[in-house]
Amino acid sequence: MLSEDPVLGAVVVGLWVALALYGASTLWWLFEAVVLARGGRVDPDDVEWGYDDVQVRILTIDAEAVVQATVNAVPAGLDDVRVIAEKPIDVEGADVHVVSEEFECDATNKGRAVEWARREVPCDREYVLYLDEDTIMAGFEGLPDADVVQFTEKPLYTGSRVAYLSEIFRVGYQYEQFAFHRLRYPLYAWGGGVAIRRSLEEQITWDVATITEDTNFIWRAADRTGVSFAVLDVRFRNQAPPSLRAMAKQRRRWISGTRADGGLLPLAYRPVYYTRIVAWAFSPLVPILAVASVLLPGTAPAIEWYRAASLTLFGVLFVYTVVGAASYDKHPLTWPLYLLFTPVAFLAHSAGALWGLVSPVTTFEVTEKVTPDAVERVHDSMEAGALSDHDGSERLTRESDAELTFDVFDD
16 A cells, blocks of 8 residues: 555655656557567668759758868769758858848748748759758668658767767667658657658648757648658768757757647647657656665555566666667677766756756757867867768768777767
8 A cells, every 4th residue: 555644655656657657658669669660771772762863952050161061971973952051151062042031931940941942942853851061971872762761860979978978879769760650650850861752842841830840840741641751771970969058958949849749749649759758858767766666665556566667667778778889880899888878878868858848948049060170179080171071972980990999988
């Protein structure tokens, strides 16, 4: 029976609710990863649309040096490259289009720029491939035949070791994207590397007020017409946030935007979706659940089962790290080091989500980026100019070098 102490009883009930919510979220992820993800990984060579079928659009405000490195990394065969900027910038190798200050629509911030480009930038290609200002292409051979093609990501270390660890943890969790082809409504999208069929874009448009325009677009498309969704596992490189504050603000925007747009989902999806949001924000409670089961013996029924379940959920956090380290091609002998820092990674990863849950933001703020030379300086495996001179033909870093490194923060 529950303790007769009402305060202690409330604590126990709260612990059980927390266990149930996080347990449901974890079970869903495991179901996606083990069952639904089968057949969801598209081989980079298994493509039906080539370079001539793709227009590249790079979104920025005015980060000229960052954008230049992104343009340089676009394979030479992609000859239709456009930069959509909020202010005039000088970039070689691409046509720069500046969003008109007089342009008005329902979309705001980045969404407004994308909607302006949809209306004003000519395109006769089958697909528009959207990249963020810091997205470095590598391994691109073409596109499979799907309405939306999501590329996987592999953020580069930019100076904040904890932020980099959190990105490895996040990339492991995002393995679930390989299951999204079996869902009518993919649960989220990464707009820094996504190709959208031009005819679908024209039909759906970007003209809505949202701060997570990529996920919002896919949900509206799924609701109106249904979409085919494919994940192409080529691991485009982008920048990990350069500071914990920048990462927290980024996560805050993500959870605020998708929470605000949750009404686009059908009722059948909402329990899973909102449970995931709460579980993400309050994931630091997971180790507390295990500790509480020891400190409060006998205060709840089936306490031994509770202890086992809480410890299992805590263990799944380390599974995300292993999957992330594997996705980064980290040598297996270094995995124990990443596992050791898992508590640090998921605490930092959850801070911004909790911030967004209790104090959601309604305006878009671009995540801080660093210049290419700043990225090169913090990478022992990069020579000066490696990022700026990259042409998309090879990998940027050697995370699976034959020469084993035990530096957990080496990219």
